Each structure stands twice: as structure tokens, then as C-alpha cells.
Amino acid sequence: MARPGRPRAFDTDEALDAAVEVFWRRGFTNAGLTELAAAMGVNKPSVYGAFGDKAQLFQAALRRYVERNMGYVTEALQKPTALECARAFLIGNAHAVTMPGRPAGCLSVQAVATPEGSNEYSVLARNRAAIQERFADRFRRAIDEGDLPPDEDPGELAAFLITLSSGFAVRAADGTTREALLALADRAMATFPAPPSEENNRD
Amino acid sequence: MARPGRPRAFDTDEALDAAVEVFWRRGFTNAGLTELAAAMGVNKPSVYGAFGDKAQLFQAALRRYVERNMGYVTEALQKPTALECARAFLIGNAHAVTMPGRPAGCLSVQAVATPEGSNEYSVLARNRAAIQERFADRFRRAIDEGDLPPDEDPGELAAFLITLSSGFAVRAADGTTREALLALADRAMATFPAPPSEENNRD
């Protein structure tokens, strides 16, 4: 089982969690390798040994961030109706960007100011686009199921949600409270289109 | 009139415009002084001579950005009704963050990932908060003028607009088109509360 060689003296997942925290708080460029290694409780060469260079570490951190702090996205997508789905997403996002004891805002948005055209930037943009696409798919299904009006634009509706969540992330980083964001989520949901007619699926 | 000493060989306003462009495209941390000076068409010591250090240059650039690229805020605030005011702000913002030939997004949001607690960060956050407060004041007046329902929350309404505009900036930086943002602005305006009753001011 155990491979030969000196065993790693630290838990890679715990170290990665620490890296997530630093990138989340400081963004990609501002997070220094010395700072990262210190937060991870590890020497710099060990970081390179376990994760590769800074760019690879960032991508690993982003993946971990998504799976540990963006579970609300998948949960929201599983709600039975489009309306519940959208509401759960906004509420989940408002909570995620205002978690007590964690950095305010969203790792993905916090790192907007990475060098343009860099791999880091496009990874973040693609991440947002992928989530948007999942919601667009969900809303297309909702139209098929008669859960949304057939003339509704599922892509635009998804874009609306992602745009709001990006805004939430910026405002949370500015110090906006969870309660204020939840109130904004409520307000935004007032635009959400009602089903075409009550309990009338057209299958 | 003319002071003694060798005259400055460049136009400080033009140089500042070039600095705005760089900060806008790259954010505070990613914008290097070598890069800034080159874009400004000036040697580094001249930058220090004319603007002070990087932080002061950034603040000067932000001030210029506000007065040259955020005129739509003041214009929107002068609209006769709260509804027109809000709509003009969102449409103006959608245009501003998608100006052809200029960086996508907003300088103020692009620099979110400045070191937390730094002067640069708090200057940006205060800038957003100040704009939000101007809209809150405008909406308070609208309630007095019977232009908004008296039970409406002017601060929350203002926060909603600022949050949307922050989201617009992030999405524009991601490549979202002006048309798509304008559609989102339309959608958001659907939530906007109507006046209490038609053409009925209560003065």
C-alpha cells in the first residue's frame, strides 16, 4: 500500500483549505507564496512538491472552494420548481458570501483583478459561465415542464441570477450584511416570472 | 505668469487618462509602475514628480475616472422621477462598462482585489457607498414627492441598484455584451415600485 519514500508530514487537504482562505481573502496576485506557505503551515518547497506552481495551486484551491463552498448551487438546481431554484440560489449565495469567520465575498469574484488574459482569469470567467449554463439548462427544462412561460428567455434568466450573485459578492466584500443581501434577494425574486397557469403542465 | 524652472514636457491630464486606462484594465496591484509610466509616455521619476507615489496616482486616476466616466450617475440623479432615475442609472452603467475601445468593466470594481484593509480598497468601497447614499437621498425625496410608495425602503432600493451595477461590471469584464446587460437592466426594472397612485402628488 504505502509507497516508498519519506511520508508527507502534513495533510494536503488541510493545507489546501488554508490556501483557499488566503486566495479568498487576498485574490490571486496579492496572495504571496511566502504568505500562502505560512498559512498552510508548510515550507515553500513542500507547496511546490504537493501542488506545483502558484497557478496550479490556485486552480486546486478554486476546485476545492467550489466543492466546499458552492454546494448551494447544486442544491438549488435540484429544487422542484424554477422559482424555488432561483430563490434557493440567491439565498444560498447571500449566505455563502457572508459566512461568519470566513472572508467576505467570493473567491471567484475577489480575484477579478488577475492579469487580463491570464489563465487564472479565464478559469474564473469560465467557472461563472458554466454555472450560468447549468441554470439556463434548468430553466429550459422548466419551460418544457410548463413551470415557466414558453416565451421566457432561459439564458437571460440565468444571466440575471449570476449577475446578481456577482454583485452580492462585491457588496459583501464591501461590508454589506447578510440580512441586507437577503432583502435584495427577495426584491430581485419579485421579478421572477410566474408559471403560465396554475398547476397546468402541458404534457 | 509662468513659474520659473523647466516646463513640464507632457500634459498631466493626458498622462492621467493613460493611467486610468491601465488601472482600469489591470487593477491596482497588477498595474506596474513601469507599465504605467510607459502608457503615460513619461519616465518614472516624472510620474513621481507630477502625482506622488503609486497610491496617490491611483486616487487621482479614480477621481478622474469618476468625473470622466461616471457622469451618468449625476445625470441619472437629475431625472424627474425615481423610476426614470433608476432606469437611467442602470442603462448608463451598462453603457459605461461596455464602452467600445475601452476596458470592459469598471475601474472601481476591477480593483476589488487590492490588499484588504489598504487605503486603495477602502477608497473604492467608500466611493460605492457614497453613490449609493446619493440614490438613497434621491429616493427619500421621491417618497416625499409622492413619487414612490411611502412604505418603500429608499436605502434598500439604492442598494439594489448599486449591487446590480457591481454585477454588471463583473459580467462585462467576463465578456457579457452591452445588449445582454441592457436586457438585464430591463428585467431588473420590472421590480421597481410604481408610484402610489397615478399622477397624484400629495403636496
Added chain:
DNA sequence: GGCTTTTCTTAACGGGCGGTACAAAAAGAT
């Protein structure tokens, strides 16, 4: 003409950045 003042250009400064060479240390393999 010199003298003063200001900006110009050139060339560098210390420091922190991302990244690594090296050898000691700790495990399995034989």
C-alpha cells in the same frame, strides 16, 4: 551673462516576488 528653480534622463537601490538546488531525513525494498 550667471543664479535659481523645476523638470528632465539615466541609472541604480533595497526588497519581496515566484521558484529552486542541495543535502539531510524518513520511509519501503532487497
Added chain:
DNA sequence: ATCTTTTTGTACCGCCCGTTAAGAAAAGCC
């Protein structure tokens, strides 16, 4: 025990960062 493999800690690399020292150049002042 000795060899091989992998991680560890230390100490360092070259580079680019923001910033500045030094002196030449260009204006007004007298």
C-alpha cells in the same frame, strides 16, 4: 545494512517591484 524513493528544511537564485539619487537641461529672474 544498503539502496532507492520521496519529503523535508535551509538557503539561495534571478527578476521585477516601487522608489529615489544625481546630474544635465530648460525655463524665469537679476
